[in-house]
Amino acid sequence: MAEENKEYTFESPEYRKTYWHTCSHVLAQAVKRLYPEVKLAIGPAIEEGFYYDMDSPFPFTPEILEKIEGEMRKICKEKLKLERFELPRIEAIRFMEEKGEPYKVELINDLPEDAVISFYKQGEFTDLCAGPHVDSTGRIKGNGIKLTACNAAYWRGDSKRQTLQRIYGIAFPKKEELDAYLARIEEAKKRDHRKLGKELGLFTLLDEGPGFPFFLPKGMVLRNTLLDYWRQVHKKYGYVEISTPIILNQELWHRSGHWDHYKNNMYTTVIDGEDYAVKPMNCPGGMLVYKTEPHSYRDLPLRMAELGLVHRHELSGALHGLFRVRCFTQDDAHIFMTWDQMEGEIQNVVRLFDEVYSVFGLSYQIEVSTMPEDHIGEKETWDFATETLKRAIEHMGKDYVINEGDGAFYGPKLDFHLADSLGRTWQCGTIQLDMQMPERFELEYVGEDGQKHRPVMIHRVVLGSIERFIGVITEHFAGAFPAWLSPVQVKVLTVTDRADDYAKEIAAGLDAQGFRSEVDNRNEKIGKKIREAQLQKIPYMLVVGDRDIENKTVSVRHRSGEDLGAMSLDAFAAMLKAEVDSQEIK
RNA sequence: GCUGCUAUAGCUCAGUUGGUAGAGCGCAUCCUUGGUAAGGAUGAGGUCCCCGGUUCAAAUCCGGGCAGCAGCUCCA
DSSP states (O other): OTTOOOOOOTTSHHHHHHHHHHHHHHHHHHHHHHOTTOEEOOOOEETTEEEEEEEOSSOOOHHHHHHHHHHHHHHHHTTOBEEEEEOOHHHHHHHHHHHTOHHHHHHHHHSOTTOOOEEEEETTEEEEOOOOOOSBGGGSOGGGEEEEEEEEEEGGGOTTSOEEEEEEEEEOSSHHHHHHHHHHHHHHHHTOHHHHHHHTTOEEOOTTSTTOOEEOHHHHHHHHHHHHHHHHHHHHTTOEEOOOOSEEEHHHHHHHSHHHHHGGGOOEEEETTEEEEEOSOSHHHHHHHHTTSOOBGGGOSEEEEEEEEEEOOOOGGGOBTTTBOSEEEEEEEEEEEOGGGHHHHHHHHHHHHHHHHHHHTOEEEEEEEOOOSSOOSOHHHHHHHHHHHHHHHHTTTOOEEEETTOSBTTBOEEEEEEEOTTSOEEEEEEEEEESSHHHHTTOOEEOTTSOEEOOEEEEEEEEEEHHHHHHHHHHHTTTOOOTTTOSOOEEEEESSGGGHHHHHHHHHHHHHTTOOEEEEOOSSOHHHHHHHHHHTTOSEEEEEOHHHHHHTOEEEEETTSOEEEEEOHHHHHHHHHHHHHTTOOO
């Protein structure tokens, strides 16, 4: 773009990338001016902003980042022209050696034989770079730049190599846009499920069990309500439910292949001198249940669901609230079927996903994950399974992207990434097609022809992990769950203690109809009770005072702030029932 | 696991150059009986994450560990 003399619009994704890419060069230039001893690695533009990886003998503190920001603003003011030039490989290497940039030398060495080796020069600073860039550092708005963080990153993404320091930044052509961006980040932090989980009394994580969440009474109501719904919808889609043990003999895990491919993440124990393992997945248990009796083709597809508690030893640094834990409940199911049933059954699962996600107002993006390096089975089987998955969703008119080499060790999968209300995505649902486990466990069914055949299997989860899903919807709803899910649906607030008995009657009446209510009859003013119920994001507040006692009414307030006025308890209950039954989001 | 940062009351946080601790909220008691987002007073509550070191003296300085946060790696 530097070469072209056209109008720039920041709204175009290409130009944003170019703009941010130049910012990363300005960042590197600023660092080299202030700290010449720092070695440069790589500095690209990313989805939102840019970063530069550097090898520095000292950590970049927030104070240092501010200093660097200041220098960056100066560089913008200097309006340095960006000029591109090329060098033959030998000269390019010598050039970077002379500058004392070993990481750049390594990058050049690893470029393909026929690569054009280009550089961009701005003032005294030159960087190895394929471009493109804006034509002058004057294009960058100095006070629209913010260095947001400094963190560690491995050189070339390899955990065995040098740890570098990565400075992240963001930049906009207008200061107001930067402020809006920073405000959005602040908003996201308010929705963080770890913060809301504590404030709303949903769950907690304690030192005594890192990565092992505790569910508190309110979180448990939410969880059980979610699971009631889950059972109801699975019944509708023809599933049966099973439960298999958490600890099983290690021999089973050898047979399933988990031991060879997953043992680093498995917890083990010894019982009566024999080795056992805590299950990291539910499938082997499901296989064993399938084998407890002979099956006819008439039984298929057999859809066996299991809310299975699995344990996985995740790296300590990977733990993150309920999103990444060491023990979680998968809303698993294993579907056994004939080859003919595959496509239809995959689509049946996708329809179930659509129904469930739409209840929460969640949209998704599908990824097709293909054969990983570390896999079992033949490539031909994998190709067939992958094609079947793709074809099934293509016939439903669904879009997808390919995630090369990210499949499970036993088969390819469709991953459903859910976007929360801030546009961040989390993998929840997955549909995995498996032709390996039925083989390893020698599963059979008797066909129409009276012969034994091998079924095919689908592994699938909709919510993914109950824990993660609760985290996702907590952020998605910012803690204001729809009435059907809210741990407390109604809070009855007394104006004076003369209303105590009446309030208890109201709450008892609601409880009798299956609603979840609480009474706040503390010796506090009504304004304070409302404020607290509001902060707890309770959908409905029923204010009861002398007027209500006299008129046999409740004064209804919704958490949106709307005053719905006085009405009879029956009228309110009917309204709430309609809202709960429809699973309305409001 | 790696790099950096953080750890003080149930929660959110102060704590000056080393002299064994404070606020607000919450909780308890009392006053107050107040109609749609915080009424007032009093009081209880702390092994300053754990272990070790320096020092007459450590919440504070140093080392090690556990945990959390950010990111990287990983997420079958």
